Amino acid sequence: MAGAGYLDKLNDNQRAAVEFGVDGDTLPPPLLVIAGAGSGKTNTLAHRVAHLLVNGAYPRRSLFSPGT
Template sequence: MNIAAPDSSFEAPAYLARLNDEQRLAVVHGDGKVATPLLVIAGAGSGKTNTLAHRVAHLIVKGADPRRILLMTFSRRAASEMAKRVERIAGEVLGRDAAIIADALA
């Protein structure tokens, strides 16, 4: 990934601590400004699915309506796994407020 680093005052939320620097930058891409398109290209086993799940959860935590997020995969199994990851990550941050996420991601 080739993403410009945020300024030195940037402090990532605790739920992003498990990500490496490049994954974290992809997840918070566009925070506080109009987001430009982001393309993530990475090899097998590099954490693309985890990065996407964290990105969606981050958008929800920041106030995005989960019903307005389109997340596509190539199989039902992958879609189910992605939805579970997003629910888990967002649930860690939002707690009880995360109940709407399960319905919206279905």
């Protein structure tokens, strides 16, 4: 998504994590983020959830395990 202004404040690695696997109609694969303290993991996770929702992910399926 080229015009995603809400991603502009992320660095290259954070943006890559946010956009990982979001390119089709299926739910993206899980992503493990390992980084040091103060590196922006929480911010990256919040942006990833927002990016999934903007790209059509079903909110309940994104935040909860299936069957809940």
